[in-house]
Amino acid sequence: MMRLLVLFAFVGFASALTIPELATQLGATELVKLVTQAGLADTLSSKGPFTVFGPTNDAFAKLPKSVLDLLMKNKQLLIEVLKYHVVSGSVYSSQLTNELTAPSLAPLSATAFVNIRFNIYNGGKLITADGSPVVLANQNASNGVIHVVNRVMWPLPFLNVPGLITREQAQFSTLLTAVEKANLVATLSGGPFTVFAPTNAAFAKIPADVLNKLLANITALTDVLTYHVISGTFWSASLSDGETPKTVEGKTVKISINAGKVSVNNANVQEADISVTNGVIHVIDTVLLPPSFNINSL
CATH class of the missing domain: 2.30.180.10 (FAS1 domain)
Known part of the structure; x- marks a missing residue:
């Protein structure tokens, strides 16, 4: 206690x-x-x-x-x-x-x-x-x-991480494809996890030929995807400027908070605190890449 x-x-x-x-x-x-x-x-x-x-x-x-x-x-x-x-x-x-x-x-x-x-x-x-x-x-x-x-709670239809991104394919279809190709559906059904979820527009920032190579390289794809995941549930209220939580991939991300706006490395949080049965999802506008990861060398 x-x-x-x-x-x-x-x-x-x-x-x-x-x-x-x-x-x-x-x-x-x-x-x-x-x-x-x-x-x-x-x-x-x-x-x-x-x-x-x-x-x-x-x-x-x-x-x-x-x-x-x-x-x-x-x-x-x-x-x-x-x-x-x-x-x-x-x-x-x-x-x-x-x-x-x-x-x-x-x-x-x-x-x-x-x-x-x-x-x-x-x-x-x-x-x-x-x-x-x-x-x-x-x-x-x-x-x-x-x-x-200090916030009204909303009883959303409760889904786990894969269930939520499946339901919201209009926003996350590329992420869903990546998760399925990397065989991470079962993993992301565990947890609890905090997931920084890139939108389709975030993946579209990557040149199409490079993205296709990433999706075909399961090892690299797994590293990239697990770099978006933190063990445990961390709502936006718990995040602090300058903290560096460790990801499931093994390396850290940097949280920045400026005038109430949250970013993770170079990605902006577009929507925070989407509740799922096994944690929380924060929507981001840029795909996170682990340090020293060279996406152009795939």
Whole structure:
């Protein structure tokens, strides 16, 4: 069990307030409004207990207007999104471990629920739920506990790394071809992994004849692909400027953060924090090449 640091409030006596009442007191009024609109207020005021990862008002304000409008119009989707922020039982930060997954109340099928992945970084200074940092933990209600998070979590259809790039072939068809040619589908179904995934446009920066040679050279292709993979789940909130994580290929990449924009070596992160069942994907605009790798000598 990890030690709680100053960020995380002392677990004391349960409040007399229910979860919706406590959320209101904590300032998460948008969450309470949506919970009421979804018809979940009575459930979250019942005996429970429940653990709620409650987004701040600012977290909801960060959502695109089109997404908010969709949630307003689609009650079933709103219910599923809100249920993805709830776990049965009272779960305190001291009970969380890195890479732990726990079922939310959001249904995945008739018999299963969508898991939330928890990660712990910097000796417990940062805890994330599905990549969303916990900014205030262990707030006791009469029927459970609230952990305040600064990003709305979204119950995407859960797929593993190969499943996601297969589904998104419009963006990743070249990457999928490369993974299949290198016989890495089974490997990338394990993990957990952090994958920096080059788009088709990223591969298109490589001259066609050179790319064809790379795809035909399984050893070189494997080196290049595994240079895009880090063991463990590293959401964008956990990345820091100048860090050099080791890749599965064996060499390191350099993370740079400037004015909120993240790059990996010479590649820019175009979309971060795509949740998959075995880690996270960050979309990049340039193919990464291991140091001393000469792509033109293939």
